[in-house]
Amino acid sequence: MSRGDLRSRVGAALLLLFVLVAVAGPWLVADPVALVAKPLEPPSAEHWLGTTGQGQDVLAQTVVGARSTLLVGVVVGILVVALGAAIGATAGFLGGVADLVLGLVINVSLVMPGLPLMVILAAWLPPGPVTMALVLIFTGWPWHARVVRAQVLALRNRDFVAAAVVRGEPTWRVVAVEILPNLASLLGSSAVGATLYAIGAQVGLEFLGLGDLASVSWGTNLYWATNDSALLVGAWWTFVPTGVCLALVGFGLALLGFALDERANPRLAVSSSGAPGPTPVERTDG
């Protein structure tokens, strides 16, 4: 088994575990918002991970939080890439004025710092999962648009594309059927990266208090952990479980992303031959 295989397997196993927790977990644990014990009790046989500053069960909150955090992460991750690919492919394939205008929009959006933009948008829009998703999509798409645009530009002049154009296929069909399937592995690894971004940014915004504070998610768990000053009294169990879960999901996604990257760009796999791989600077705020 090659190194790439091992990495993608570990990554996939980690992610599968958390998807299972997100899907089935909430039925197996107690009500996460019920006040079940005294505030800030350390882990015990009764409450395996202790209680929060309000006396809720930390284990239940961590398990239930996985559902909304991962759901928003995956949905936003896919939509971010879809939007980016649509805009990038349009710009790259049409060329001319459309490319000029869209290219400018992409580049301007790329140099805008993400977090302040997300904060100001989330602050003015009514709080909720839809706002959260919209904000994350609005700030996340430009990087993917740029990557896809470059790829489409390279593919546009290939013979099989010219043949489809000559056959009289409509433009959308040429892009969707002839060009985009060639980018499948690139889009796949982009979606993994975008999911990672969506989870990180969402947790950051919720930590700031810009999410729906009445719901239970990993971001709001951390928000309450600092708000109830659990930190200052040494109640590590209020923030360590959520953070470890976040890191494991992030690590799993990163491993899977590496493996998909290598499939999309085989040159990266032979890192010991001295090929200077590109240095992607993802905008993963938070």
Added chain:
Amino acid sequence: MNLVRRLSLYLLAAWVALTLNFILPRAMPGDPAQALYARFQGRLDPEALGALRLTLGISDAPMFEQYMSYLGQLARGELGTSLVYFPAPVGEVIGVGLGWTLFLAGGALIVAFALGSGLGAWAAWRRGGWTDTLLPPLLSFLGAFPYFWLAMAAAWFFGVQLGWFPVRHAYGPEVTPGWNLDFAASAVRHALLPGATMVVASLGGWMLTMRNTMVGVLGDEPVRFGLARGLSPRRLFVDYALRLALLPSLTSFGMALGFVLSGALLTEMVFGYPGQGMLLLQAVRGQDYPLLQGLFLTITLAVLGANAVVDVLVVALDPRARS
């Protein structure tokens, strides 16, 4: 890319940010601006209420006129009145916070860049050594934690459990702010722990960037030529390879600035560090929209400006970028 084109891109982005800041309060459904105005009507004096009206765009004047007076206000540096820090003007509140953020995040950024690039270069030079095999996975595992979570863990462990570092604010209550040694020492002591968490969280990225470029550069002509000439490895490493490999890292330095600053904002919140991040938190929790808008503008413009400076710097250092 052409320098003029890049710089005009930053200008355009700055204008988009200014305009977005104008449009958002005016275009929101349900008019939160009106609600906020109503909420503060009993609590603010008429003059401050007038300023609030202006910032939030509650006006019957035509849009274009409003836009022009908005731009005029910005040109004079007037950002309205803060509600949380009433009656201090937003500009003043942000000015104080900006100093602390530059001190903390700027310091952490430089340390992380220097240390990460150094380690990356070393890992590429000694490929297969322990810096090359052990450090990258460890750092990317640490990098998988959110910035602010690492800050929470560090504050709890080193601050509360071990008591090695202070965990709140930027200086102790026993010193008086000013140019004296006690104050400086206290400020540095308070910045160490939040700064260290930022360095740890971002080190992996710098190291990987530098390592990958360096691996490529080491196979390049100039370095092989130097090797053939029999230069000492030290000379080869510092004068040939490091200089060539540093340029791509410098470019991503500019790009990573926004990312690092965002991380710094969240870290500040954990430590109650009185910089931009703490202000942002207070503005969100206190629904202080004028302060929020001012912060959005200053942070965005600062990042754009810094990117522009880095781009100019790269052109100055690399003759190849001038064509």
